[in-house]
Amino acid sequence: NAGVTQTPKFQVLKTGQSMTLQCAQDMNHEYMSWYRQDPGMGLRLIHYSVGAGITDQGEVPNGYNVSRSTTEDFPLRLLSAAPSQTSVYFCASSYQGSYEQYFGPGTRLTVT
Amino acid sequence: GIQVEQSPPDLILQEGANSTLRCNFSDSVNNLQWFHQNPWGQLINLFYIPSGTKQNGRLSATTVATERYSLLYISSSQTTDSGVYFCAGNQAGTALIFGKGTTLSVSS
Numbered sequence: 001n002a003g004v005t006q007t008p009k010f011q012v013l014k015t016g017q018s019m020t021l022q023c024a025q026d027m028n029h030e031y032m033s034w035y036r037q038d039p040g041m042g043l044r045l046i047h048y049s050v051g052a053g054i055t056d057q058g059e060v061p062n063g064y065n066v067s068r069s070t071t072e073d074f075p076l077r078l079l080s081a082a083p084s085q086t087s088v089y090f091c092a093s094s095y096q097g098s099y100e101q102y103f104g105p106g107t108r109l110t111v112t
Numbered sequence: 113g114i115q116v117e118q119s120p121p122d123l124i125l126q127e128g129a130n131s132t133l134r135c136n137f138s139d140s141v142n143n144l145q146w147f148h149q150n151p152w153g154q155l156i157n158l159f160y161i162p163s164g165t166k167q168n169g170r171l172s173a174t175t176v177a178t179e180r181y182s183l184l185y186i187s188s189s190q191t192t193d194s195g196v197y198f199c200a201g202n203q204a205g206t207a208l209i210f211g212k213g214t215t216l217s218v219s220s
Contacts, residue, residue, distance in 0.1 A: 033207065042198065042210040058207055088153060098142040098204045100160035106153055 001026050004104035006091050012110045013081040021076040021107050023091030031094045032074040033101075036060065036087040043090065049074055050097060081111045114139045118199055118211035125189050125218050133184040133214045135199035143208065144175055144201040146184050151195055158184070158197075189218045 007022045025032065033048035035058075045058030049068040063085060065077040074093075078085060088108050094101040115138035125131055135146075146158040159166050163177040170189075175182040186193055196213040 035210075040212070042212045043200075044210075045207045048207060090155065092208070097206070097208075098202055100143070100145060100157065101200075101208055102157060103147075103155040106155075108153075 003027065004091055004093050004102050006089075006104035006107050008107060009105065010108050012112065013078075014112055015081060015083060017081050018077070018079050019081065021078075021089055021091075021109070023074045023076065023104060024072050025091075025093040025102075026072065027093060027095075027102070028071060029093035029095055029102075030071065031097045031099075031101075032068065033058070033092050034064070034066065034074070034076045035090045035092065036085075037090060037106075038087050046076065046089075048097075078109075083111050085109065086111045113206060114141060114201065114203065114209050116199060116201060116209050116211035118197075118214050120214060121212070123214055123216045125216065127190060127218055127220045129189050129218075130185070130187045131189060131216070133186070133197055133199075133216075135182045135184070135201075135211055137180040137182075137201055139203070140177065140180060141201035142204045144182055144199065145208070146173055146182070147198045147200065148193075149196040149198065149213070155198075186216075189216075191218050191220050194218050 004025045034046040035043040047066040049055045091104040092101045117136045148156045159173040165174045172185045200210040202208045
């Protein structure tokens with residue numbers, strides 16, 4: 001099993017550009033989520049999904065969109081990037097929300 | 113939502129020393145995990161431990177669910193143990209909430 005994979009590993013965007021961060025898992029997990037990590041802030045939840053077709057907002061959802069068309073994939077879209085979205089983004093998955101969660105390697109995003 | 117507090121925020125050790133990291137929760141949790149974030153930024157699962165005690169090599173963890181805290185023990189620390197240790201927990205149907213972490217530096 002590859003576990004949780006994320007692409008790209010690094011990305012630099014200009015303010016106003018859009019992009020999609022990819023996340024995939026091959027463990028047939030129902031629950032997937034996106035976090036951002038900023039210095040001194042720990043990890044904060046952006047969006048999560050309890051299954052295909054179902055998504056919901058986390059603590060810091062503004063500026064991000066998600067969709068879940070398959071069990072395996074949970075992409076995160078930045079519609080109009082802002083410097084405040086400079087961060088490291090982690091995707092996670094688990095069998096269900098209150099089971100052990102596994103994290104991908106992260107995407108380091110810089111918005112200039 | 114629940115609040116997660118970790119202590120100490122920073123810890124500096126000599127190689128070979130032992131340490132205890134603590135995690136307090138504001139409410140009961142169904143899921144409790146400990147992670148190690150290595151210097152390359154990777155989050156590594158250490159323990160899934162909603163209650164009880166587990167051991168994995170030089171690391172062990174104990175969760176006292178009734179008192180809403182968990183402890184991570186590191187024995188005979190090595191330089192490769194350096195990094196940030198996070199605990200995180202959630203209740204059924206809610207998001208996993210992270211503490212702010214304990215930054216561990218082990219020098220040789």
